[in-house]
Amino acid sequence: MDRWWSDGTETGSRLWQGVVAIAATGCLLGLAQNALVRYGDPKDGLAWKYTPPTLDSLEDIAPSSADGKPGGSNPLPPDMNDPLQIGGSVTAGVPDIPDVSRPIQIQISKVKAFFDAKAGAIIDAREPSEYAEGHIPGALNLPYDEVVTDPERLEKFDPQGKPIIIYCGGGTCELSMNLGFAMVNAGKKKVLVFMGGWPEWATSGYPIAKGATPEGA
């Protein structure tokens, strides 16, 4: 080939070498860029290992005063920094949840604390039939599918200033996450997702309710 560019006639091993070279070069450059930013000054960039935000990592994402929201100047209460004070304990109060712009994961011990203190608006994102078979007492049934077809249900829902705790059938809990994002998009603050969901609650020996109403039939 007597010119430096080609119109794309490479085949066989020459082709696959090119494919691997492009993919490898891209990956290396990407990792190198992030390394430079991450260990540079100022330190920025992405964490090598992504961890979804949880209640315990709220300190990292609590709104700062730079956002113009209240709460930045208002440090988190001390019990937020010591999960042991909240986790598992029935009598210790519930954590104060700052306004956040995306759903936050919450563990069962904290769900129980909110449940005992009646300090959270608990939402069951599963289908009505699953809800009727058993749910957390007091939980409101708001199936994600119905919210998609009837967004007004979301508008009408008023958590009365309480943090919203969403749960569904466990696993990757897509229903809860989707509903959580829908709520955040609809302007709701303090949206928590209980990833363990109904299976974890039901097997923990905590109170349950059956029937179509929040407190049970």
Next chain:
Amino acid sequence: MSALKAFLLHPTVRRAAQITAGSIFLASALPKIADLSAFAGSVHNFHLEPFLPMAATNLLAMTIPWVELVAGLALVAGVRPRAGAFVYVALLAVFTVGVITAMARGLSFDCGCFGKAGAGPIGALKLAENLSMMAVGVIAALERR
């Protein structure tokens, strides 16, 4: 049919397809590289955890834009452009699968495909856009006989 074949295999058509595909990837890579954290947020929105551990999604967000950039440069400059076209089609195929699974699960968000500003919502339009961009890549990747 043979006229269509002759057209698709014509060096000028292929070169034009390569430059078009390369430009698309350059246009999508640069805004992502400029704002990696926004793109990482988009990747998290896809909720890939059934296919990929959540912990690995940041690695994906770091590397994808740069692979796009290198493939785009190869296509535009004509340095191993056919290899660039293969990478282009493969990446777009992965993106399309991501869009389809997100749609199937009823997720709704801006895909961040062209960075924050050029994002479009996940939906049929995005799917059609991806497929037509893939068609350009396939023309660029055709083997000359």
